[in-house]
Amino acid sequence: MSSIETPWTKMALPKKGVLTTLRVGLDSANAWYWIRCKDGQFGVAIQLPGDAVASTASIKGTSKLNITRVNDTNGEHYLGVVIGASELATVFYRLCLDLVSACQFSTSPDQILAIIKRRVLVWQRLFEKGRRKLSPEECLGLISELKFLRENWIPDVSTNGVMGWLGPTGAAQDFHDETIGVTVEIKSHAFDSSVVKISSREQLDAEGSLFLTAYPGGLSSDGNGVTLNDFVEETRNMIPLSQYAAFDELLLSARYIKDDCYDELYFELGEPRVYLVDNDFPRLIGDNLPPAIGRVRYDLDLTLAADWACTLREISERVKR
Known part of the structure; x- marks a missing residue:
């Protein structure tokens, strides 16, 4: 700083x-x-x-x-x-x-x-x-969650607004609204890759409707794109004043503190790919793992999950059913 x-x-x-x-x-x-x-x-x-x-x-x-x-x-x-x-x-x-x-x-x-x-x-x-700054990969992950929060979760999906953003709290999934039975896990990956990292058996296992939303992105080489500081401030300006305090506390839980170093990195995000995670979706969860298997981490190739692809609109449509 x-x-x-x-x-x-x-x-x-x-x-x-x-x-x-x-x-x-x-x-x-x-x-x-x-x-x-x-x-x-x-x-x-x-x-x-x-x-x-x-x-x-x-x-x-x-x-x-x-x-x-x-x-x-x-x-x-x-x-x-x-x-x-x-x-x-x-x-x-x-x-x-x-x-x-x-x-x-x-x-x-x-x-x-x-x-x-x-x-x-x-x-x-x-x-x-200890004060440890966010890595470029962590910055991209946070921007991806904020993008979904402000462009989809708040305007189209949930009535609980910022309170449904659980990613920074260490919850299994990034977004959840119990009243409507919708859960969303956010992932980011490089533009030239279709692989996302799943960090636990619980991450793709939830009651109700579970969606996996993956944003391609990366550092901009020509200074185009958006900085983390700007994206955070833009998002704050789009949420209700009554939720400012909760929003800032979630950012702190995500280890984000406004820092000049975040003004030096510009990120570009592409259009997300969305998947409905149902019973047949390729995943490792408690029901299909032997009891002797403890913690799991694995890579998921989204090109091989095309049969479960859907759209952002389908997330909001689930709410209306």
Whole structure:
């Protein structure tokens, strides 16, 4: 990530009290502050009623991401998320901006605290695992899921919107809506290949109607195409405001944090191929594997699955039946 100046750079340690504060944007509906603590930690905090801050005792800090609760001499109450590692400052700054943005349409303390609790848990997992940027293959996979989300899932298939995007959560399939009995697994593959990788016996096994949707794609050699950062932002602008927070949390679960390095890679995607995964579809699932077989991974050649080919329209038509 290129170096950018964070608001904490020029904030001095507090000479009195426990915090130095700097208001985050006067146009925000909620009172957010950049903070620097007496012990050198820095982060972002929101001013909340005292009883609301007291109710956050269940939010625990970790070695890399801590929670601070402050009652200042003026009787104001703050809940803050802070770190002490300066090498993480730029990444943490972007995360804090996303948190402030996610809470801008929430006015009740309960709503804000719910967002903060979920976001802190995701951040903690992210920092404890270590910051690793997405590979080009992972970028292509994420773009493919986002393309299906915004062009098919939300407008034509599901009523649960972003909440039906399960890929980043580690679920067996990428999209699922229990109320309509539709599940979709998204794959990406190179333009010159028809092979996709299946990572488990559960991935092509689901109740109801299961579809496999595969996008051909790859890096653009001439600078045409789309960057991951642009594609994420375009997608955010196409979803309901009420689902912004959930969308950002899913992106974090997918290990995506906006980074200048993602502006350097341009991707091209072709038209997807869609398959109805029924009982005869070529796959390895629990029913056709011996009990002694544990975890499975295999390649699936889509040219040999032509008998199960269908269209994106057929996914939405299943919903109407």
